[in-house]
Amino acid sequence: MVSHDILIVGGGLAGLAAALTSDPKLKVAVLSKVHPVRSHSISAQGGINAALANNPNAKDDTWEKHAFDTIKGSDYLADQDAVELMCKLAIPLMYELDHMGVPFSRFPGGVIAQRPFGGAGYPRTCYAQDRTGQVLLHTLYEQCVKKGVVFYEEVLVTSLVVRDGRCVGLVAYDMGTGEIRSFAAKAVIFGTGGYGRIFKLSTNAYINFGSGIGMAYRAGIPIKDLEFVQFHPTALYGKNILISEAARGEGGYLINNKGRRFMEDYTPTVMELAPRDIVSRSITTEILKGNGFENAYVHLDLRHLGREKIEKRLPGIQDICIHFAGLDPVDTPIPIQPAQHYSMGGIDVDKDCASPVKGFYAAGECACVSVHGANRLGGNSLLDAIVFGKIAGLSASRFINEGGFAGSKDAEIDGEAGRLTSDFEGIRKRDKGHNVYRLLNDLKILMSDKAGIYRDAKQLREGIDGLGRLREAYKDACIYGSCTRFCQEFVTLVEFDYMMDLAEAILRGADLRTETRGSHFRTDHPKRDDESWLKHTLAAYTEKGPVFSYRAVNVDKYKPQERKY
Amino acid sequence: MSTIFKILRFDPPKDEQPHFQEYIHTPKPGDTMLEVLKDIRDQQDPSLSFRYSCREAVCGSCALTINGEIGLACRTQFEALKTDVVVIEPLPNLEIIKDLIVDFKPFWDAYNYIQPYLQPEGEAPPKGHCVDEKDMEEVYQFITCILCGSCYAACPVATRDGRYLGPAALAKLYRFAIDPRDKRPWPALARVDNPTGVWGCDTVFRCNDVCPKEVRPADGIEGLRRRMVVGRTKHLFGRKK
Ligand SMILES: Cc1cc2nc3c(=O)[nH]c(=O)nc-3n(C[C@H](O)[C@H](O)[C@H](O)COP(=O)(O)OP(=O)(O)OC[C@H]3O[C@@H](n4cnc5c(N)ncnc54)[C@H](O)[C@@H]3O)c2cc1C
Numbered sequence A: 001m002v003s004h005d006i007l008i009v010g011g012g013l014a015g016l017a018a019a020l021t022s023d024p025k026l027k028v029a030v031l032s033k034v035h036p037v038r039s040h041s042i043s044a045q046g047g048i049n050a051a052l053a054n055n056p057n058a059k060d061d062t063w064e065k066h067a068f069d070t071i072k073g074s075d076y077l078a079d080q081d082a083v084e085l086m087c088k089l090a091i092p093l094m095y096e097l098d099h100m101g102v103p104f105s106r107f108p109g110g111v112i113a114q115r116p117f118g119g120a121g122y123p124r125t126c127y128a129q130d131r132t133g134q135v136l137l138h139t140l141y142e143q144c145v146k147k148g149v150v151f152y153e154e155v156l157v158t159s160l161v162v163r164d165g166r167c168v169g170l171v172a173y174d175m176g177t178g179e180i181r182s183f184a185a186k187a188v189i190f191g192t193g194g195y196g197r198i199f200k201l202s203t204n205a206y207i208n209f210g211s212g213i214g215m216a217y218r219a220g221i222p223i224k225d226l227e228f229v230q231f232h233p234t235a236l237y238g239k240n241i242l243i244s245e246a247a248r249g250e251g252g253y254l255i256n257n258k259g260r261r262f263m264e265d266y267t268p269t270v271m272e273l274a275p276r277d278i279v280s281r282s283i284t285t286e287i288l289k290g291n292g293f294e295n296a297y298v299h300l301d302l303r304h305l306g307r308e309k310i311e312k313r314l315p316g317i318q319d320i321c322i323h324f325a326g327l328d329p330v331d332t333p334i335p336i337q338p339a340q341h342y343s344m345g346g347i348d349v350d351k352d353c354a355s356p357v358k359g360f361y362a363a364g365e366c367a368c369v370s371v372h373g374a375n376r377l378g379g380n381s382l383l384d385a386i387v388f389g390k391i392a393g394l395s396a397s398r399f400i401n402e403g404g405f406a407g408s409k410d411a412e413i414d415g416e417a418g419r420l421t422s423d424f425e426g427i428r429k430r431d432k433g434h435n436v437y438r439l440l441n442d443l444k445i446l447m448s449d450k451a452g453i454y455r456d457a458k459q460l461r462e463g464i465d466g467l468g469r470l471r472e473a474y475k476d477a478c479i480y481g482s483c484t485r486f487c488q489e490f491v492t493l494v495e496f497d498y499m500m501d502l503a504e505a506i507l508r509g510a511d512l513r514t515e516t517r518g519s520h521f522r523t524d525h526p527k528r529d530d531e532s533w534l535k536h537t538l539a540a541y542t543e544k545g546p547v548f549s550y551r552a553v554n555v556d557k558y559k560p561q562e563r564k565y
Numbered sequence B: 001m002s003t004i005f006k007i008l009r010f011d012p013p014k015d016e017q018p019h020f021q022e023y024i025h026t027p028k029p030g031d032t033m034l035e036v037l038k039d040i041r042d043q044q045d046p047s048l049s050f051r052y053s054c055r056e057a058v059c060g061s062c063a064l065t066i067n068g069e070i071g072l073a074c075r076t077q078f079e080a081l082k083t084d085v086v087v088i089e090p091l092p093n094l095e096i097i098k099d100l101i102v103d104f105k106p107f108w109d110a111y112n113y114i115q116p117y118l119q120p121e122g123e124a125p126p127k128g129h130c131v132d133e134k135d136m137e138e139v140y141q142f143i144t145c146i147l148c149g150s151c152y153a154a155c156p157v158a159t160r161d162g163r164y165l166g167p168a169a170l171a172k173l174y175r176f177a178i179d180p181r182d183k184r185p186w187p188a189l190a191r192v193d194n195p196t197g198v199w200g201c202d203t204v205f206r207c208n209d210v211c212p213k214e215v216r217p218a219d220g221i222e223g224l225r226r227r228m229v230v231g232r233t234k235h236l237f238g239r240k241k
C-alpha cells in the first residue's frame, strides 16, 4: 500500500494545474494512464479565452463581457457566479502562464495576440499558432518537473474508495507490472477528462473513455447535466480529426454543394462564428436537405485566406489536412462534418471543486461546476481546466491542513483491491464470451444513433433498451489475451463498465429533459422551457439505475433571454 | 489486399528473446498503421501491446520502426508503404518493456537534466512579457516537438553512448535559450558544454531526417554550440574582472 496526502488522477491540464497549486509541504502524486504529455489536452488547437483587450478591435473588452458571452452561450444553464469567477481569474492567469513559459503568439508591440472565436462578442482567444493545448500542457508539465512532482505513469485507476462519506483512496491497475495496487490518500482530485469515445464519431483521443466520471458516480457522487454533449461542427470527414474553430476565427467559410455560405440562412449577423451547437445543427440540416457532398459533409474553405496566413496561423491544421486527408487547404476546401467533441456534464462539484464526499475534488472536463451549461464556447475549456484545476489543488490542500481527515483505512482499500483482483481472475478464467472491443463498438454506434445532434423520445428510449442488452452481454465478457502487463483488453473491460453508466445517464437525462437547450435538441420539444427546465440534472447511482433530481441554476445578473446571433 | 504483418513480440521475463509473429490482415482504404495495429489487436490478438493516444500526430505516443523506418504509426498511411510484407518493430536505442512498448527512461532523464522550464527574472510583469512576434516565431520551430523519441531512437551517438543527452533534450534547451523571456544563468547552459551534451553530436543529422514535426533538432544543437563558445569566453572575462 502506497500512501499520499493528495492523489491527483489525470495528467492533463486540470491534473497538472492541481499538482502545481498543491501545498508543497504535502506528499502529492499524480497518477495517469498515459504519460502526462500524452493526455488529451495536448490536442487542443485554437486557444484559451481571457478578456485581455489586446486586439485592436477589442479595446473595451472586459471580464464581465466574457462572462456574459459564456452565460448566453451556455443557453443560461451555467451558474453565473462560477462563470464570473472563471472569467475574472482568466486575465491574471494568462500573465502567469506567460511567465511560466507558454509561447503565446504576439501582436505588433509584443503583447499576447488574440483571435475571434465562436459565440464571443470580442476577439479574446489567446493562442500559440494552432497548438495551444500542446504548449499549455508541455509548459505545465515543465513546471511540475521544476517542482519535483511525483508521477505514477501508465497506471489506470479502477475505483475510488469512499467510506462513511469520506474519500480514503484508490485502487489501480499498474500496466507496467500487471499488478492491482492500492493507494491511500487524505484527499483525491480527479482530472480524468471527458468520455468522447462513447460516441462513434468523436474528435477526442482514442483514450478518452471517461471512466473517472463513472468511478465517482459509483462511489456515490452525483453526476450533473450529462445529457449535454457538444458536437463540434468541423471534424475532418472520415477521420473525425478536429479542424479548430480558429479556422473560422481566422476567416474560413462554410460552403454547401450549391457553392453557398449557407450560414447566411441561420445566423446572418455572425455567420460562421455562431456558437457550436447552432453551427453543428445548421450543417446537419444542410446535409439532411441534400445540400451536402456525398450526402455526408460540407466544405470548410480557407483558400481565400492565402498561403501566408494559413502557414503562419494554422500550420497544424494544414499539417493534419496534408497527412490525414491528402489535401492542402491552401488550394482545396476541407471536407468536414460534425462530431462529438466535449462533455459539458460531469462530476457534480461546486466553485471550490468540492463534491458531497469529503476529501474528493474534481476539475476539468470530468467535472461540472457548471461554467458551460448547455453549450460550451470554444476556448473556454482549456480555461476551465486550468482555473479549476488550480482551485482543486488549493481546496484539497486546505482540507488537509485544516485537519479535515480522520485517519486512513488501509484495510478497506486493500479489500477493494482484493475484490478487483479476484474479479479479474474470474473473468480471465472464462474461456468464451463476448469480445469487449465488439461491445464497445456497439455502444458507440448506439450512442451516435440514439443520442446525437437531433434527439426525440422514441430514439432515446430505443437507446435505453439497447443499452440494457449491452449490459446483459457485458456480464459474460471475456478476456482473450493471455497477457497481464499492458493488457489493453483489461483496461477496456474496466472502463467499458463505467461507460455504460455514463451512457445511461446521458440517455435517461436526455429523455427526461423535454425541452431544447444548447446542445440538447429535442425535435419533439423544439423550444427552451425556462419555467420547467432552468435547472441542473443530477443523477445518483443506485444498483437499479440512476435516480434523478434537479437543482436550480445560479442566476445572478443576467436574466435568461432568447439566444439570437 | 491481404498483407503479412511481421510484428516484434517480447514479453520478458516470460520470453527469453524477442521474436517476430506474423499476422495476415486486410487494411481498410485510408487506414493508418495505428488503425491497422488496433484492428489486428482487436480482431486477432488482444495480447499485442503498443502505445497510442491522440491518433493525430500530436501526443508523441506511437513512434515505431515500420519497414526499417522510424515514424509515427498514426501518421503513416498503410497504402504509402507499398509492400506485401510490413515489418513492425519498436524504437531502437530504448529497452523493450513489452512488444512495441519501450522504456523512455533515458529520454526523460535527459529531458529532466537540461532543466526544461523557463527561467525568467523576477515576478510576472503585470501585462505579460513584451516579446517580438519574430522572436516567438524562432521559438516555434522547437516547440512543435511532441517528445515522441524518434530522434533519440535514430541517433547513432545515443546508440554508442547511453549517456548522450540526445537531440530532443538539447533542442528543448535551445528553445529556452533563444526565448527572450528566459534568463537562465550560464551554469545552467554549461551543463551541456561537454561530450555527453552538445559536443557529442556527430552531425550526421539523422534526427532532422526522422523528425515527424520538422523540428530539425540539429539546428538547436548547432545553435547551442555557438552559445557555448560565446558563453565560455564571456564567462572567462567576467571572472577575470
Ligand atoms: C481536438 C480537440 C481540440 C480542442 N481545442 C480546444 C481549444 O482550442 N480550446 C479549448 O478551450 N478547449 C479545447 N478543447 C477541449 C479541451 O482540450 C479539453 O476539454 C481539456 O483539455 C480537458 O483537460 P482535462 O485536464 O480535463 O482532461 P485530459 O487532458 O483529457 O486529461 C485526462 C487525464 O486523465 C487521465 N485518466 C483518465 N482516466 C483515467 C483513469 N481511469 N486512471 C488514470 N488516469 C486516467 C488521462 O491519462 C489524462 O492524463 C479541445 C478538445 C479537442 C478534442
Ligand code: FES
Binding pocket: B051, B052, B053, B054, B055, B056, B057, B058, B059, B060, B061, B062, B063, B072, B073, B074, B075
Ligand atoms: S497516437 Fe499520438 S502521436 Fe500517434
